[in-house]
Amino acid sequence: MTLTFLPIFGLVTLILIFSAIRILREYERGTVFLLGRFYKVKGPGLIIIIIPFLQQMVRVDLRTVVMDVPTQDVISRDNVSVKVNAVVYFRVIDPEKAIIQVENFYNATSQLAQTTLRSVLGQHELDEMLAEREKLNIDIQTLLDAQTDAWGIKVANVEIKHVDIDESMIRAIAQQAEAERARRAKVIHAAGELQASEKLLAAAKVLAQQPQAIQLRYLQTLTEIAGEKSSTIVFPVPFDFLNVLTRPKNDANGESK
Numbered sequence: 001m002t003l004t005f006l007p008i009f010g011l012v013t014l015i016l017i018f019s020a021i022r023i024l025r026e027y028e029r030g031t032v033f034l035l036g037r038f039y040k041v042k043g044p045g046l047i048i049i050i051i052p053f054l055q056q057m058v059r060v061d062l063r064t065v066v067m068d069v070p071t072q073d074v075i076s077r078d079n080v081s082v083k084v085n086a087v088v089y090f091r092v093i094d095p096e097k098a099i100i101q102v103e104n105f106y107n108a109t110s111q112l113a114q115t116t117l118r119s120v121l122g123q124h125e126l127d128e129m130l131a132e133r134e135k136l137n138i139d140i141q142t143l144l145d146a147q148t149d150a151w152g153i154k155v156a157n158v159e160i161k162h163v164d165i166d167e168s169m170i171r172a173i174a175q176q177a178e179a180e181r182a183r184r185a186k187v188i189h190a191a192g193e194l195q196a197s198e199k200l201l202a203a204a205k206v207l208a209q210q211p212q213a214i215q216l217r218y219l220q221t222l223t224e225i226a227g228e229k230s231s232t233i234v235f236p237v238p239f240d241f242l243n244v245l246t247r248p249k250n251d252a253n254g255e256s257k
Contacts, residue, residue, distance in 0.1 A: 022047040022057060029095040030057040041095050060095035064156065065106065069113045071164075078125040083164040088113045088144070094152025102151045109148055113158075116143050129163050136160060 024030055024043035032039040033056045049055045069086040076082060090109060092098045098105045120140050121129060129136065141158040148155055
């Protein structure tokens with residue numbers, strides 16, 4: 001009888017040995033439970049479960065997970081409806097918390113990312129969503145990281161991929177951009193007119209100090225007009241010359257004529 005049980009005993013022993021051996025890769029850790037209670041975190045490499053069937057091990061991947069956040073309908077602060085999707089980069093830094101504190105850390109992080117995305121973007125206007133995307137990424141990442149810290153998860157980065165708006169809003173944005181360009185053109189033109197008037201005022205003050213300079217300017221103007229092959233030439237006449245012509249002449253007795 002003893003010889004009969006030897007093969008069975010050897011087979012059972014081999015099964016227990018193989019069931020006690022675990023091999024974990026460099027990026028894996030094993031969360032070991034003894035009779036349902038947390039025992040320790042093991043790995044990587046060769047792991048031996050001392051008491052098979054009484055100890056259980058849960059594998060945890062420590063690599064960075066790239067998770068797509070499904071498209072979310074967001075109402076901005078200025079009441080514009082947009083569709084936004086994003087991508088979240090996170091990894092497990094504490095295998096014990098990732099297994100014990102939350103049922104499924106991947107699904108939990110995905111749901112939390114969706115609600116956080118809607119909450120943060122809903123506090124901003126459409127222009128901010130389009131122009132300040134980097135700042136919004138940091139805000140979402142900071143908030144997510146703070147909330148997932150209790151699960152042993154580190155959110156490394158959040159990137160907003162697309163912000164889709166209706167065709168009517170696209171036309172409105174194009175009109176707004178065109179109006180903004182027109183406004184800038186008018187402001188630049190007005191600034192140029194102001195600078196030109198300041199320069200003309202300064203030139204007039206300089207010319208007023210020397211009447212001969214004004215006469216030279218007249219001659220230069222006539223030269224420029226004659227060079228343009230114009231059929232009409234306007235001769236500027238100094239006001240002082242007109243005053244001389246219109247001034248009443250006095251006779252020898254001092255009486256005006």
